[in-house]
Amino acid sequence: MSTISQLDQVKKCSGEFILAINDTMNVLNGKWKLPIIGSLLYGKKRFKELEREIPKITPRMLSKELKDLEVNGIVTRTVYNTSPVTVEYELTESGNTLNTVLDAMIAWGLQHRKMVIGKKEKVAEAVSV
Amino acid sequence: MSTISQLDQVKKCSGEFILAINDTMNVLNGKWKLPIIGSLLYGKKRFKELEREIPKITPRMLSKELKDLEVNGIVTRTVYNTSPVTVEYELTESGNTLNTVLDAMIAWGLQHRKMVIGKKEKVAEAVSV
DNA sequence: GCTTAAGCTATACTAAAGTATAGTGATATA
DNA sequence: TATATCACTATACTTTAGTATAGCTTAAGC
Numbered sequence: 001m002s003t004i005s006q007l008d009q010v011k012k013c014s015g016e017f018i019l020a021i022n023d024t025m026n027v028l029n030g031k032w033k034l035p036i037i038g039s040l041l042y043g044k045k046r047f048k049e050l051e052r053e054i055p056k057i058t059p060r061m062l063s064k065e066l067k068d069l070e071v072n073g074i075v076t077r078t079v080y081n082t083s084p085v086t087v088e089y090e091l092t093e094s095g096n097t098l099n100t101v102l103d104a105m106i107a108w109g110l111q112h113r114k115m116v117i118g119k120k121e122k123v124a125e126a127v128s129v
Numbered sequence: 130m131s132t133i134s135q136l137d138q139v140k141k142c143s144g145e146f147i148l149a150i151n152d153t154m155n156v157l158n159g160k161w162k163l164p165i166i167g168s169l170l171y172g173k174k175r176f177k178e179l180e181r182e183i184p185k186i187t188p189r190m191l192s193k194e195l196k197d198l199e200v201n202g203i204v205t206r207t208v209y210n211t212s213p214v215t216v217e218y219e220l221t222e223s224g225n226t227l228n229t230v231l232d233a234m235i236a237w238g239l240q241h242r243k244m245v246i247g248k249k250e251k252v253a254e255a256v257s258v
Numbered sequence: 259g260c261t262t263a264a265g266c267t268a269t270a271c272t273a274a275a276g277t278a279t280a281g282t283g284a285t286a287t288a
Numbered sequence: 289t290a291t292a293t294c295a296c297t298a299t300a301c302t303t304t305a306g307t308a309t310a311g312c313t314t315a316a317g318c
Contacts, residue, residue: 020238021163021231027241031306034150047265058307063266073245084264084314094241102150104233109149112156112223116202160276176295187277192296213284213294 024101027072032057032065037091037098040075044090074098153230156201161186161194166220166227169204173219203227 028034035054039045045053051062066089069075074095080086091098157163164183168174174182180191195218198204203224209215220227 016239017235018167020235020242023238023241024234025157025163028154034154038147048263051265058309059266060268060308061306064306073241073248084316085266087265092244094244097237097240101230101233101237104230105153106146106149108226108230109152110145111226112152112202113149115221115223119202177293180295187279188296189278189298190276193276213286214296216295 027069027074027098028101030065032061033069034102036062036065036069037074037095038102040089040091040095041099044088047087047089050089069095156198156203156227157230159194161190162198163231165191165194165198166203166224167231169218169220169224170228173217176216176218179218198224 028037032054035057036050039050039053047059047062047066050066051057051059054062066075066077070077073092075089075091078088078090080088157166161183164186165179168179168182176188176191176195179195180186180188183191195204195206199206202221204218204220207217207219209217
């Protein structure tokens with residue numbers, strides 16, 4: 001039985017569950033969080049590396065989103081006192097475990113695509129008969 | 130091994146994976162999709178029932194989001210020719226399987242909260258020593 | 259001494275998302 | 289006859305998200 005479908009039995013927990021979902025959504029929110037997290041899943045990166053790897057992102061957005069992710073405990077920011085400074089961004093443990101969510105999304109997304117295409121084919125068949 | 134971490138071995142699939150994640154995100158996008166889906170997980174509902182169950186939603190947004198969900202194959206809309214018309218909204222199979230994603234989000238969200246609180250406690254300890 | 263690079267920030271703007279408020283047509287109820 | 293309900297739609301507005309462009313400091317390379 002899924003966590004969600006247990007809600008009927010455990011109504012008093014639903015607030016906590018909704019909070020947890022909102023937390024997750026907030027972390028992934030916006031146009032650039034997923035590309036950034038996706039890029040960092042392959043290992044720590046410097047600011048300019050991320051800027052180069054993520055097409056069309058502006059430094060303003062990269063900076064803003066990285067700050068957001070840092071505040072939310074998803075990435076760490078490490079400054080080395082070279083000059084000019086070197087700054088490295090890395091996923092925290094929480095950040096790394098986000099792949100469980102991404103995996104669920106991949107699985108659902110792929111399955112959904114198949115279903116939608118299947119439906120369209122059925123409609124096409126029905127029409128062509 | 131997770132789907133994501135297989136990306137290194139199966140680079141050519143990454144485009145498909147990213148598409149799947151985007152599909153999922155688009156389905157859940159915005160302020161009202163999750164409350165609506167959450168409400169429909171308990172069974173089919175009429176327009177006014179949803180409006181009453183989801184605090185602060187306006188009919189404009191409810192209508193807009195339901196249309197969106199319908200176009201994306203997440204809900205079905207059934208009109209009965211009573212008068213005035215009765216309209217029922219119900220999750221499709223794809224819509225129902227979304228709970229796998231929500232469960233992953235709940236699990237991650239709860240775990241993340243624990244971790245963040247844990248970190249704060251460690252910092253507090255370190256400071257108080 | 260000029261250009262390039264890193265790692266950003268500032269200002270001004272546009273576009274997208276969401277809100278507020280009112281109103282529609284058919285019908286049932288008081 | 290007046291009011292209420294259902295399932296919305298229309299118009300105008302505000303708020304938030306994202307873009308465009310320029311600039312900062314320190315230092316290395318030519």
